[in-house]
Amino acid sequence: MIGFRTLLYKETLRFWKVSFQTVAAPVLTALLYLMIFSHVLESHVQVHGVAYTAFLIPGLVMMSALQNAFANSSSSLIQSKVTGSVVFVLLPPISYIEFFLAYVAAAVLRGLMVGVGVFLVTSWFALPMFVAPVWILVFVVLGAGLMGALGLVAGIWADKFDQLAAFQNFLIMPLTMLSGVFYSIHSLPAFWQHVSRFNPVFYMIDGFRFGFFGVSDVAPETSLLVVGTSFVVVSAATLALLRSGYKLRS
Secondary structure, X not given: OHHHHHXXXXXXXXXXXXXXXXXXXXXXXXXXXXXXXXXXXXXXXXXXXXXXXXXXXXXHHHHHHHHHHHHHHHHHHHHHHHHOOOHHHHOOOOOHHHHHHHHHHHHHHHHHHHHHHHHHHHOOOOOOOOOOHHHHHHHHHHHHHHHHHHHHHHHHHOOOHHHHHHHHHHHHHHHHHOOOOOOOHHHOOHHHHHXXXXXXXXHHHHHHHHHHHOOOOOOHHHHHHHHHHHHHHHHHHHHHHXXXXXXXXX
8 A cells, every 4th residue: 555655645745835825814814714604694594503603613613524525536636637647646557546535635634624623713703512423423423524535526627727717606605505504404395404414514514513512414424324325325336436547548
């Protein structure tokens, strides 16, 4: 696994050298979301008996972790393709499994770092409880891994930066913003409640939030099944693309 360790080190160093942009900036964005929404809605909204600011914090933590996990693997791969430096990763005897594991592990690491940063900054406003810490860890790692794998798919598919931006703006952003980060789906009309249940990110957010408060819109076991299945399916598809060399070796 020398190839895996080397590539993981390279990918970790890549985002850490610009941590002001890759870690600090997303933390600031989440803090601004919290300040605006909590100021407007704190005295008007309670969800599952939880104060709105406390309810909002886990959602912001998970949303930030997911978005940055996706951004890490997708931006790294598209930059390598556009500049032509991807050849230096493909030429060494690094298996496609090591390639996948290194990129996804780096994405998870960045997602966790951003998530922890968001939690530390926002917990000054309201400190959520930790009812089930294991559920918190499982959902954030699985969710970030899923988005890291999806970022690889986007990076493989895209040939230009604007194609990757379209993938992120028209798929990833709506999925994360409309996943229950800022609300409970029970506050939605019945039709939109059913639509929300087709969004896998909803189950990541809901299961993650269960770990803090012990309450959720769906059973955490159901959320774990959906997220775990999605991770396996996306990972298998990503590995198949890497093995074929699609848009990487041509």
